[in-house]
Amino acid sequence: MVSENIITICDGTGCIQKGSDKLQAAFEKEIAAKGLGDTAKINLSGCLGMCDKGPVVVVNPGYTIYGNVAEDDVTEIVESHVINGNPIAKLAIQEDHLFNRFFRVFGDAKFFGKQMRIALRNCGIIDPENIDDYLSVRGYEALAKVLTNMSPQDVIDQVKKSGIRGRGGAGFPTGLKWQFTADQNSDEKYVICNADEGDPGAFMDRSAIEGDPHTILEGMALAGYAIGAKHGIIYIRAEYPLAIERLEKAIEAARASNLLGKNILGSDFYFDIEIRLGAGAFVCGEETALIRSIEGKRGMPRPRPPYPSVSGLFEKPTLINNVETWANIPVIILDSGDWFSTVGTEKSKGTKVFALAGKVVNTGLIEVPMGTTLRQIIYDIGGGVPDNKQIKAVQTGGPSGGCLPVEYLDTPVDYESLAEAGSIMGSGGMIVLDETSCMVDIAKFFLEFTQNESCGKCTPCREGTKRMYEILTRITEGKGQLGDIKKLERLGNMIKKASLCGLGQSAPNPVLSTIANFRQEYEEHINDKKCRAGVCVELLIYQVTDKCVGCGACKRVCPVNAISGAKKEQHSIDTDVCVKCGACMDTCKFDAIIRV
């Protein structure tokens, strides 16, 4: 039964931390107190992607989205909106913000402004812990359809026709991969969902699972049928407890409803899914390393070929796809590959989910058709850069990707265009950088990450990234030498060519792309010992200006006694002694201390 009023409380990680659980209790209490038990229902939803405005509550009818809801607001929302039907404008998030339109097409994803939700179609709409909710949005209908009407080859043909390519980063055509695995003759095959989500600044896969776990299960079952596999495994990071819990519940519920296990829906198709936890190693996102990890070993990659589709888990043919790829599959089967291929560009079909973050007003998850430009994403959806700052670059692809400068803002997001511009699509991290970000420092940040995560098996990656990191460190410390840029380029290209797996082959990308696009910043660091963004501490000089009234406050906080000056006279800082801690600047009430 559908209640007259539905109050949906976002139950994503961001909102929980901001107190959505307390709100739930408050709403329950208020509804009970007003005797609305029969007409108002409280729903919990997955991440709505408006984390910065959390906790978020959506009240239907009226489709009003309330942001930053406090417990004190609950009574007013119930009295005014639920009882009297008057949405409260002052609490509502206004029209042109991230994601507010898709509520109007409950269950039937269409265009929501610049966004289009296919993979995330149910996130925020259904209760992820209730299988009936998933069924009510045509969940498991695709599975029923293939079991009654389609041959395994028909299923593969639809996936091929859709033109979908892997969302985990490399963009390999999914249909082809399915075909290769299906063509293998073997008594045992495996289907794996890669939920290791390694990019250190992204959380697409986690939110997709937290918001709609059943769609992943359904996608995997469809593949099991298509390629002739009985066993599915979801490899997920141990750091994602909520996602794991929801998957466990979903698997239980699907088994209880005969949607997993023996004789699914009365057919003779058997398919079951098991969860395996990762343990915090970035390289385990790489498919051959992931397979080793599932086997209980150190997660080291191995050379390909043979590809997992020929020899994968326990040396059996194995189909690995990313979470987001899986989430698209039921739609492709239900709405046909032909329909899916109408979305996107010529070579990149469908949509892509991005975790938009960094120096941008609206941070959160977004899903856009392939071909949407970076500018549209950052300005129309993301609301631009906060604090009137200038945008400097966009980073996509995380530690395997690159930084694109402002000139590239009109690049459409699709696999080819981003690669041509010098970055990659990656798995969906998108970080906006403004003038206060130092490009050398960002490159160093990513390289430190990959250096740390290098598994050590091959020398170019293990040693090469270390040397590059040392060079970058000395540049940011003002000890850069002439020729360092050349060295970085040479080393970087060598590591790309000679490394065993994708980790090493892409690790130099953040450095090479920042050198290509922001060479001047590198030169300033090396030649002029200057960091224009004011990030590289060792290159900063603190000075006292004539605003100084000689109060002596800075002198007292300086930990190394670098400041001198008589009372009521302008002080000065001895730059040789100064350790650049910034304590003086923080303390000064007269803004008399500057950093140059």
Added chain:
Amino acid sequence: MIGTEDKKIEQLTSFIKSVADKPHPDSYLIAVLHKAQELYGYLPREIMDVISEQMNIPTANIWGAATFYHYFNLNPPGRYTISICLGTACYVKGANDVLNAIKNHLEIDLGQTTEDGLFSLQPARCLGACGLAPVIMIEDKIHGDLTPKSVVELLEQYRKREK
């Protein structure tokens, strides 16, 4: 110390038994290590020997796996584990300054525990709360929009709570 915790050994043993009959039982090593860490908070050497015996896998291999994955602790953690997000979004919003403030205040480095055993400090990569960057997590609770100053105040609150 380990010997007195028979209950935990029992739980671990029954978990190992539950996977022994599945196909490819060795492949559950990582799952068993997760279970052991859940029970003990870290992976004591003695426990690795117990696992080795029960799963019939050389301790050297177990040690190899345990040291490969960052998630596993080889030393007992403090009362509170602080996970500081060093993901990209947090980094560009100043996570490094927050990290330095924590290090200075607690006088420990990443991967270490304070002398009084109250806090340990661990790096994390994107806690999925980029909208609140920079963030830290203490006992499953995320604290966001931190500054070097506010994080010190926060730690002091935790310390007071213990007294």
